[in-house]
Amino acid sequence: MPKLKTNSSAKKRFKLTGTGKIKRKHAFKNHILTKKETKQKRNLRYMSIVDKADVPNIKRLLNL
Secondary structure, three states: OOOOOOOOHHHHOEEEEEOOOOOEEOOOOOOOOOOOOOHHHHHHHOEEEOOOOOHHHHHHHHOO
């Protein structure tokens, strides 16, 4: 049986926590930031947990 390759884009976008949850970065924080409110940009700074409906797909991409 050949080894399975990890999806390169998923490898860069997601991190695993110690308890096995998957962390992700918020969208809409890359460009065109001048028209966004300071509060919105501040709330987009931190990592977030992936929704449980998406976890199986991401785990498949990461070969977990």
